[in-house]
Amino acid sequence: MESSFIKVGIPDAETLRDLGTDAAYERLLRDGLRPHFIPYYVIEMALQGRAWNDCRGQEKADLRIRFDRIKARVAEGRDIHRDAFEAMMDAIGVIER
Template identity: 50%
Template structure:
């Protein structure tokens, strides 16, 4: 039995819907992917990139409130977010793939 994404404290129905659109259907799948890979899938499936959403996802996966960040940690997240968005922009047309196909390609390391 799988646990809904919204069962992770700090993630709600909107994140659950976005994850489903990205082919992530459970909290277990989200945790296994990790914050960066999951956020990249969210963005390439049509979720509008937002820095606060990025680090809020990471914080939720760590079991911490979204605003529990120090200045240095926030700067490190910003650097990672910017690099991830650069990677997302280098994947033209990726957002047009159906989420299930995109997930299968990721599992096989094709993309």
């Protein structure tokens, strides 16, 4: 995780705390990290000073909602770029009809 955080401009714990779980995890996803719920909530628990497996019940369900929103936001951004690329390729005749 350390090298992944550094790669996306999060060089230390202070920066991670300042950003918070959602913004930090979104940076990781936008950099190509494959989404996975466990690392997401591990970050949240660490920032609270809690054990990684301390997340349960409604709190875990609420975190899952936040995680899914981040994934959707990142996916929407990727789809926009893909759609623009495909439109350009279609305009120059690369995509067969």
